[in-house]
Amino acid sequence: MKNIGELEKKIGYSFRSKDLIERALTHSSFNREKSTRHKDNERLEFLGDAFLDAIVGAELYSRMDAVTEGTLTKTRALIVCEKALAKVSREFNIGKYMLMGHGEAATGGRNKDSILADALEALIGAIYLDGGYRAAQKFTVTAFEDTICGAISGKIFSDYKSEIQEMLQSSGKSVNINYVVDKEEGPAHNKTFYLHLECDGQKLGSGYGKTKKEAEQNAAKSSLAILERRQPNVL
Template sequence: MKPGILEEKIGYSFENKELLEIALTHSSFVRENRDGSKDNERLEFLGDAYLDAIIGKELFYRLGSKKEGDLTKLRAKIVCENSLAMLAKDINLGDAMRFGKGESKGGGKKKKSILADAVEAVLGAIVLDGGYEQAEQVVRKLFAETIEKAMEGDFFVDYKSKVQERLQVKGKITKIHYVSDKEEGPPHSKTFYVHLECDGVVMGHGVGKSKKEAEQMAAKDTLEMENEKYVF
C-alpha cells in the first residue's frame, strides 16, 4: 500500500514525507539494508508518550466522576497492544511498512507487537510534523469507536467465539457462516454490512467500519436474539 493511501485513512497529510517513511520502517529493514535508513523505534517512544497524554485528556474531560485509578485502567485498555494492533489492521498499516526479508517472510506485517509499535510511531511522526493539535485530531478520529466501547464497558468482547461456545455447550452441531451483504462509502472510509447464518438460517445482522467488526456485531446481535430453533 502506498503511503498516500495510508494518509487518507488516518486523515492527515505529511509535510515532511520522510517522517512518515521512518515511522513505517521496521528495524529489520535497517539492519539488512544499511543504506542510512532510520527505524521507527524513536518515533514509537515519542508517540507512546503523546498517545497516553491525548487519551488521558479525553477521558479526564468525558468522565468527570471517575477516580484516577479508574481512568488509568480505562486508558490502559484503550492503548493496549491488542487495541493498537486491531486499529493497525483496520487501516492496513502493515501493508505500508518496510521490513527486512527475514521479518517479511516471518509475517512481520501481521504481528501484533510490530503493528502496535507502528501506530505509536506514526503518531510520533505526526507530532513532529504537525504538532500536538494535529496529533490530537488524528487520535480522536482513529480511537473514537474504541473510546466509546471502553466507556460503555463493551470492550474487546469476542462475540464470534461466544456464539460458538454457546452452541457447543448445548451440543448443537452447526455450520456458522458470516455473509457480506454490502459495502458503502469511499475506499478509505467504508461501512460493511454482514449477517450471520446458522445451518442456513439467517440470524443476527451487523454493521462496522471493517468486516471483522461487522462480523462481531452480527454475532452480538445473534446472541441477543430469541429464536425458536437456536436458543442461546
C-alpha cells in the same frame, strides 16, 4: 516508498515531510537486513507512546467526570494496550505500507500485534512533529474513537493483568505478583515467550505469546480462571 498518498488518505493527514512518515513505517529489521542508514521508527514510537497516553488521558478525564483516578487509569490501559493499538493499526492496513526485512515479512511481521502497535505509535509521533499538537490530537481522537467508547462502556476486551491484581489485593493484604519467564523459543525476529504468574512465591497460571506482554496477559487470564474456582478463599 510506494503508496504513501494512499495511506495519507486513509489516516486523513498529508505529511509535509515525507521523510517522517517513511521513518514511522520503517521497522528495524529493514536496516539490519539491507545494511542501510535508513532511520527506523523506534524513536518516533517513544514519542508517540507518550503523546497517546496524554491525549487518551485527557479524553477520559473530560468524558468520565464521575469516576476515580483508579478507574481512569484502568480504562486508559485498555485503550493503549498492544492489542487495542494493533486493532486500530489494522483498520488503516498499516502493515501493508511498512518497510521491513524479508525475514521478518516472511514470518508474518506485517500482521504481528507488536509491530503494528509500535508503527501506529510511531505514526502518531510523526504527525506530531510534522503538524503539531492539534494535528496529532485530531488523528488520535478520531482513530481511537470507537476504542475509547468501547472502553468507557465496558464493551472491550479485558486487561487481565489489572483484573487479577485487583482480585488478589481485594482481601486488603499486600501481595507480591511476578511474571516469571520459563523459556523462549524461536529466532530473535520470531520468538515465542512462555511464562507463569507467581503470587507470594506460589505458582498460578501459565501463558505464552509472541511478545512478553501477550504472554503475561495470557498467564493472568489462566490465573484468573484458577482463582475463580477457588473462591471465596483466593489463596
